[in-house]
Amino acid sequence: MLFLHEARGKFPVGATTFVTPARPARTIGTVKRVLPDGKLEPALKLEEVAFTAYYPANTDGARKGIDWVLRPMRDSLQGFVHFAGVPRWILWPLLYLFGSLIKVPVYNNAPLLDPRKVNAEKERKQWPLVIFSHGLGGSRTAYSQICSRLAASGKVVLAIEHRDGTGHACLPRSWNSEGDKSQPTPLWYLRDVDVTWEDGSDRPPTPFPLRTDQLVFRNHEVHTAYEQFCRFVKKESDVQLEAIDGAPIDGHSWSILDELSGLPPVRWDREVALTGHSFGGCTVLSMLSNETLPEYKPIPVTHALLLDPWLEPLPTPGPVPLLRDSSSNAVDVESDSSNTLVISAQADGKPSPRMLVINSEIFTLWRDHFPRLQEVVKAWEPSGNRIVTLIGSKHADFSDFPALPVVRSKASSTFLDIIGRLSTAFLEDQIDHALTEVPSQDLETKVVGVRKDGKPRRKIIGEVGKIIIS
Structure with a gap:
C-alpha cells in the first residue's frame, strides 16, 4: 500500500463520498455523443450528482485510507486511455501495478468532528464550507492533497465529481421516484471528436461550444450538491443523500445543534468559498459572473480561490462580478473608451467575493491569457496583489499527480505546501x-529555446519556492 502525503493541519481528515439524484433529471444542451455503432445519444445527461466531502474527523474506530484511483479499475483505465490518447497496453501495467496500491491518507466515512470540542474557547463553533471544482481529466480524488489540507485546517470541502465528460471516468446512475437506482453507466472523457451537433440544433455560438454546455452542466451540479448537502445538515426528513459505497452515514455528527446558539456544525448559510483548478476555475468565474439558474437559490459566496484558471471558454470582455440592484437582477457594468471594464459599486451594499489567483509559471507566461487574467482580477480586487505565481511550476502541480508516491519530487512537495498555506x-x-512569509521577487524572464510555432x-528567472505577486 502506498500513501500520499499526510495533510498538514490541526485536525485528522475524514472523507465520505455522497451521491444524490438530480431532480428532475435533465439533458443539458443539444450536444450528442457518438456511440461505437455510429448512433447518437445526448452527451450531457444530468441524472446523479456525486461529491467527496473532506472534513475534520472523529477517528474513533475509523479505517484509514481510501482508493485514489476510482473503482472499478477497468473503467478508470479506459478513461485515462481515452483522455491521454495513448494505447491501452502502455497504461494498464502502470495503473494496475502502481495506481491500484495508492491510497489517500484520510479516514473513510468517519463521523464529522464536533467543532465545539476543539473550539470551546473560541468564537468559531462551526466548520466553514468550501466547494471545489476539478479541471479537465480530474476527479473527486485527483486534488486530495489540497482538499485534505483545507480540511485539516478546519473546513468542510465538497469536491464535486463532475459528470459532464471532463473527468477521466465516472459511473452515473438514474434514480426513480422511489429512490431505486439503475446500474451505473460508464462515462469517459469527452473529446471534440466524440461529440457532434445535429443539423438544425442550437449549437452554442462560442469558440468552445462543448465547454460552454459543460459549464451549464457544472453549474447544476454545484448547486444540487450544495442544496442537498445543506438539507442533509439541516436534517430534513426527505433528503435523498447517501454514501456512494452504501456504507451507513453518521448523520447525527453532521446535524447536531449547538445547545446555546442552535447552529449546526457546518456553516453553510454564509461565507461559502468556491475554488477550482483550470476548467474548475473557469467554472467558478462563470457562476459568479452570471445570474443564478432560476431553479436554485444563490450560494452565499464570499471567497473565490482560483488555481491556474482557464479563461478561454468564457465570453469576452470579462468575466466580471455580477452586480445586482436590490430591486432587480440587472447587471451594472459599463465599458469606457479604452474598452476596459468599469465596475460600479453594488446597489445593495454587498461586496463582490474576494478573489485570489495562484498561477503556475506556464500560465503566467501565456502571453494572450495572462493580460486578460489581470483585467479579470482587477474587477474583483481593484487594489491588486491578488495573483501569485509559483516560480518553476507547471499546470499539473496543483493536482495530486506530481505528488504520487515514487514519482514525487521535492519541487512538487514545495508547490503543494505553498498552495496549501x-x-x-x-x-x-x-x-x-x-x-510576507513566502520569499517573493519581481517578474524577470529569459529565452530558453523556440516553441513549435517559432516563437521564443x-x-x-528564479528559484523554486519563490513567488511573484502581481
Whole structure:
C-alpha cells in the first residue's frame, strides 16, 4: 500500500463520498455523443450528482485510507486511455501495478468532528464550507492533497465529481421516484471528436461550444450538491443523500445543534468559498459572473480561490462580478473608451467575493491569457496583489499527480505546501500576512529555446519556492 502525503493541519481528515439524484433529471444542451455503432445519444445527461466531502474527523474506530484511483479499475483505465490518447497496453501495467496500491491518507466515512470540542474557547463553533471544482481529466480524488489540507485546517470541502465528460471516468446512475437506482453507466472523457451537433440544433455560438454546455452542466451540479448537502445538515426528513459505497452515514455528527446558539456544525448559510483548478476555475468565474439558474437559490459566496484558471471558454470582455440592484437582477457594468471594464459599486451594499489567483509559471507566461487574467482580477480586487505565481511550476502541480508516491519530487512537495498555506490563509482572511512569509521577487524572464510555432520559449528567472505577486 502506498500513501500520499499526510495533510498538514490541526485536525485528522475524514472523507465520505455522497451521491444524490438530480431532480428532475435533465439533458443539458443539444450536444450528442457518438456511440461505437455510429448512433447518437445526448452527451450531457444530468441524472446523479456525486461529491467527496473532506472534513475534520472523529477517528474513533475509523479505517484509514481510501482508493485514489476510482473503482472499478477497468473503467478508470479506459478513461485515462481515452483522455491521454495513448494505447491501452502502455497504461494498464502502470495503473494496475502502481495506481491500484495508492491510497489517500484520510479516514473513510468517519463521523464529522464536533467543532465545539476543539473550539470551546473560541468564537468559531462551526466548520466553514468550501466547494471545489476539478479541471479537465480530474476527479473527486485527483486534488486530495489540497482538499485534505483545507480540511485539516478546519473546513468542510465538497469536491464535486463532475459528470459532464471532463473527468477521466465516472459511473452515473438514474434514480426513480422511489429512490431505486439503475446500474451505473460508464462515462469517459469527452473529446471534440466524440461529440457532434445535429443539423438544425442550437449549437452554442462560442469558440468552445462543448465547454460552454459543460459549464451549464457544472453549474447544476454545484448547486444540487450544495442544496442537498445543506438539507442533509439541516436534517430534513426527505433528503435523498447517501454514501456512494452504501456504507451507513453518521448523520447525527453532521446535524447536531449547538445547545446555546442552535447552529449546526457546518456553516453553510454564509461565507461559502468556491475554488477550482483550470476548467474548475473557469467554472467558478462563470457562476459568479452570471445570474443564478432560476431553479436554485444563490450560494452565499464570499471567497473565490482560483488555481491556474482557464479563461478561454468564457465570453469576452470579462468575466466580471455580477452586480445586482436590490430591486432587480440587472447587471451594472459599463465599458469606457479604452474598452476596459468599469465596475460600479453594488446597489445593495454587498461586496463582490474576494478573489485570489495562484498561477503556475506556464500560465503566467501565456502571453494572450495572462493580460486578460489581470483585467479579470482587477474587477474583483481593484487594489491588486491578488495573483501569485509559483516560480518553476507547471499546470499539473496543483493536482495530486506530481505528488504520487515514487514519482514525487521535492519541487512538487514545495508547490503543494505553498498552495496549501496561501489557500488556507486566503480563506481565513490572513492572506496579506501569509504573502510576507513566502520569499517573493519581481517578474524577470529569459529565452530558453523556440516553441513549435517559432516563437521564443521563455522561463522565469528564479528559484523554486519563490513567488511573484502581481
